[in-house]
Amino acid sequence: MVIQEFYENYWGRIESRFIDIINKGNPPPSVIEIVLYHFKNPGKRMRSFLSTGLLLCFNPKISEGELDFAASVELLHNASLIHDDLEDQDFYRRGELNVWKKYSPVQAINIGDLIFIKSIEILLASEISENIKLQLIRRTMLAINELILGQMLEISFRDTMNMTWNDWENIAAQKTGALFRLIFEGVFLISGIDIQTCGDELKGIGRVMGILYQMRDDLIDAMGLKEGRRQGSDVLEGKITCLSIKAIEKGVEKAQIVREMLLNSEQSDHDSRINRLIELYESQGILSELQKFFSGLLDQCRSHPIIIKFPQIKPAYNNFLNMLEIRDKKRGES
Numbered sequence: 125m126v127i128q129e130f131y132e133n134y135w136g137r138i139e140s141r142f143i144d145i146i147n148k149g150n151p152p153p154s155v156i157e158i159v160l161y162h163f164k165n166p167g168k169r170m171r172s173f174l175s176t177g178l179l180l181c182f183n184p185k186i187s188e189g190e191l192d193f194a195a196s197v198e199l200l201h202n203a204s205l206i207h208d209d210l211e212d213q214d215f216y217r218r219g220e221l222n223v224w225k226k227y228s229p230v231q232a233i234n235i236g237d238l239i240f241i242k243s244i245e246i247l248l249a250s251e252i253s254e255n256i257k258l259q260l261i262r263r264t265m266l267a268i269n270e271l272i273l274g275q276m277l278e279i280s281f282r283d284t285m286n287m288t289w290n291d292w293e294n295i296a297a298q299k300t301g302a303l304f305r306l307i308f309e310g311v312f313l314i315s316g317i318d319i320q321t322c323g324d325e326l327k328g329i330g331r332v333m334g335i336l337y338q339m340r341d342d343l344i345d346a347m348g349l350k351e352g353r354r355q356g357s358d359v360l361e362g363k364i365t366c367l368s369i370k371a372i373e374k375g376v377e378k379a380q381i382v383r384e385m386l387l388n389s390e391q392s393d394h395d396s397r398i399n400r401l402i403e404l405y406e407s408q409g410i411l412s413e414l415q416k417f418f419s420g421l422l423d424q425c426r427s428h429p430i431i432i433k434f435p436q437i438k439p440a441y442n443n444f445l446n447m448l449e450i451r452d453k454k455r456g457e458s
Contacts, residue, residue, distance in 0.1 A: 125180055126443060130173045134191065138172055139163070141188070142195040145246045146239075158227055158235050162206065165218040170447070172198040175307050177440030182315035192250035193260065193310045196243045200264065201303060203239035204271055206232050211279060212361045219352030240268065252314065259313050267306040274298025278364070285383045287364050289373070293335050301334020308430070317434075325430040332428065336421045340448055342366045343414060346405060347452060356398030362386045368401070370410045378404065415450065422448065 146159050175194035179186050209217055210224040210232045217223075224232035247260050278295045281287040287295075308326055312319050319326060341350075342365035348355030358365050368386060372379040381404060385397045405411045425445055431438050 125177050125440065127168075127173060127447065130169070130176055134176050134186075134194075135169060135172070137188070138176075138191055138195045138198060139166070141192060142199050142242065142246060145195075145199075145242050145249065148245070155235070155238070158223060158231060159239070161226060162202065162217075162223050162235070165220060166198075166202075167218050168447075169198060170444070171201050171303060171307060174304075174440070174444045175311060177443060178307065178311040178437050179314065181437045181440050182311070187251070189251040190314055192246050192252070193314060196246045196260075196264065197303065197307055197310070199239050199243035199246065200268065200306075203236045203243065204275075204299075204303075206236035206239065208275070210236075211275065212363065214357065214361055216353060256313050260310055263306055263309045263313070267302040270298050270302035274300075274302070281364055282362055283387075285364065285372070285386060287369060289366075289369050292364070292366055292369050296338035297331040297334045299334070300338045301330040301332075304333040304337070305330025311437075312434075322430070322433060325428075325433055329425075329428055329430045332421065332425055336418070336425060336448065339366050339414065339418050339421065340450060343411070343418060343450060346402060346411060347450070349450070349452065354398075356402055359385060359398045359401050360394055366414055367405050367410055370414065371401075371404055371408060374408055374410075378408065418450065 143159075143163075147156065172194040175197050176186065176191065179190050179194070183190065205217065206223050208214075209222040210229055215221060215225045220226075222232075223235055244261060244264060247257060247264065250257060252260075274295050274297075277291075278299065281291065305326055308329055309319055312322070312326075342358065344350045345353065345358045345365070346356065346367055350357070364386065368382050371382045382401065385401050422445060426442065431441060
């Protein structure tokens with residue numbers, strides 16, 4: 125299944141399902157307004173695309189109950205985005221003012237909390253066996269816990285800027301990788317696979333895909349390829365990225381520049397801050413180094429042990445990985 129097939133045949137069913145769950149209990153119109161505002165431009169829906177694609181590898185006639193899992197994953201991811209935007213003090217999401225900036229910080233907290241709960245509620249209401257349902261809920265709660273701990277750990281480094289490369293990988297594996305691991309765990313459980321027999325593979329795929337996805341996010345921000353966001357938005361947020369860590373590793377002088385540009389959030393000349401760091405990444409070869417690293421990580425994912433153990437998921441898995449390739453639209457390069 126390619127992404128267009130997903131949009132045409134499955135996304136409408138998934139969206140309808142989670143909107144029904146959010147409407148359950150007749151919430152005030154103001155709540156529905158904020159939820160619909162956030163989802164009016166749902167992004168690429170990559171996680172529900174991967175979930176659905178993997179499910180189709182085991183059952184070509186995917187049921188509504190199985191799609192509930194894809195909807196739960198999408199809700200969980202979006203709840204984290206709403207909270208992340210507030211924590212990062214970022215103003216835009218997908219080219220529009222985000223929830224906290226459009227409404228208020230407290231409403232962003234409330235809506236994020238609500239959507240987290242709804243990601244569990246949709247599983248509770250799903251037409252799947254009670255045993256599988258209970259396991260899915262347990263795994264979802266573990267993923268949410270790991271995601272939150274990873275985010276807290278990342279934020280704890282922002283005042284000191286003393287994050288190491290190993291720290292960055294571990295945080296990415298937690299805050300981003302937990303949801304990818306959950307996707308594979310959930311699909312396998314629904315498809316009748318005993319996940320206890322492949323615990324190492326599941327842990328490994330969550331970690332490597334979390335690092336891969338976060339590295340891609342950092343790179344496309346620095347390259348100005350992130351849709352709906354200006355180049356170098358991470359700089360304005362004071363966010364520590366894989367690029368800034370590599371720059372800090374270049375020595376005291378480079379470390380001082382990075383810390384000054386990231387910590388000086390009140391500085392009015394935003395363009396100067398961004399340009400100075402991007403120039404540093406390019407002049408020191410950091411951008412090209414990490415692009416090569418990213419390509420190697422993609423190759424590592426393509427030959428991951430989980431594919432060897434479960435070759436039936438290879439088409440959906442490779443389709444997803446192909447979508448993660450970085451193509452520089454400005455230069456016509458991959």
